[in-house]
Amino acid sequence: MDAVDLDLAQVRAFVATAEHLHFGRAAGELFLTQQALSKRIARLEDVLGLRLFDRTGHSVALTAAGERFLEPARRALAAADDAIVAARRDDRPLRLDVWGHLFDPMRTIGQVVARRPDLPIEPNLKRGLPEVVTALGRGDGDAGFGRVHALDEPLPGGLAHRLVRLAPMAAVMSEDHPLADAATLRPADLRGTTVWFPAEIGKLDFLDRFLADFGLSGEFGGVNLGLDFFLGHLRAETGHASLLPADVPVPDGVRSVPLTGPVPLYSWSLIWRAREQHPVLRSLLAEFAAAAREHGWLDYDPAVHWLPPTELDTRPVTVPSEGRPPARRPASGLG
Template sequence: MVSGVDLDLVLVRAFVATAEELHFGRAAQRLTTSQQVLSKRVARLESLLGVRLFEREGGTRLTEAGERFAPAAREALAAGERAVAAALGTGQVVRIDVWGHLYAPMRTVAQAVAALGPVRLEPGPARDWPSVAEMLLRGDTDLGFGRVHPLGGGRDAGLAQRLVRLEPVDAVVSTSHALAGAAELRPADLRDSTLWCPAELTRLDFLRRFADEFGITRRQDGPNLGLDHLVEHIRGDAACFTLFPTDAPLPDYAGLRSIPLTAPTPLYAWSLAWRETRRHPLLDVLLRGFADVGRARRWLEYAPERDWLPDTDHAKLAGV
């Protein structure tokens, strides 16, 4: 209780649904109740708090008070769900949103979640790191997993991260590429080739930094239409190459060559991210799971004279 207000989670749930839908009718349908009942619940919550949470004229919009209340309201609901699960002995749920889907992030997560025991992991697909950062700050997810890089404008303020894996990447080319016969390549050997980026290059921080570092001036990007589309594009263009994690599965290798990169070997940094003021109760258990698997599989080996990491990833090593 704060200032004599005892929050009823039924009212909070009505608010959160309405805040996310910005439409009383759709929110009522989502909660399988009537619009009249939903409106009364939101009005009751506003009365208890003594503030208006929504503007209702000309469409439904959050007020400034509603904007401030929304993140904490989502946290309250999540805490309530965890409390019920603990009381019933049904186990806890950990929501984790992953990005970098062409690089198959869940194959890394899957090796660490064994430490969670009976806890249910609920993975969700996300567009990129900026979108996951927003979800973490809103309380819409518990954890994020992928490549974390600095976001401008303070968009990642309040978020924490832990580096859990450094993965070598290979150059993937068609069998008709001029360098297809090489046993290994240096990144600089690719300067006369075109880097194919399977999404807008502005969203692919690692590929952009790699191209800048090694003088790859020919760059081509396109929509992310999945792994099969990526493979077909590389197969069909003898001038193109892309980068792909060494351990990630590529469909149907016919017509492709995956060539190790050396001198230096580029490393792709996988990190776990969370909101500093909303640590999931099982976060430390999961971090220990990543650490144990990482030690066994040598996930965090880095030698400056042998490997290359973008400058923005170096600071992450200090926290491991």
């Protein structure tokens, strides 16, 4: 077999397109025009002497050769990124600002870091997204993790973000709440229960839209004193309930009941400076992508799940699954 020298920029273009099956979204992820992305993939196909994608109208699918090439291509990019990190490594870890601490974002960070404990990452809790955006703009941080869709306007220029997890939500309440013994609950079952949260409703876009969509009532305000106080309030107030990611453990006296029909999903994203990237960032993004593939973190079915309407990408899925008609995708969150 003749030796072939692969251009990693071309391989990266292929992997991004294979993961999105959409040239526009892949180009956005790589900060390229669609024309430039298409040229890189065409050159890669010329070098390999193989067609990697079938393009039919607006539909994109991997060929058999493309399917075979995808996983080795991912490994090649991961090895290249690790080489860059090793060459550039200094004593400063990637500073990862984390917000949304009542929904325990550190559980997700911990699962990703456990995959690559060698990655130098230093998480720091921040009050909210505006503070993280300001810090990134000043160069005081390298990346952030939290709910990016809480912004009322687009991110400032120079910042990018990517959706990395859709977390199923559960209803949490005192074990003495009338609904506490249910195996599952529908959002509509919470009618007649006060949905409580220790913050102003203007800061809670996800819960605000959830309440509006399902005709629920809420009580918001007070001082946010952290997750322990939040759960302690729910344990004491038997008429109150709230929402937490379903994988967040709760103490004795509190019940976490999975929500279904539909399952609300909470969006977690990474945010970073597009042009001044810490050398560890690509490896961190790759580990989030691998965890999403392994655990189904980005699974979304509009017949099963609920997202706020503002988080839905109205472009159809190119290849419907299990014979269902094309459905809306969750927005990719690419800046």
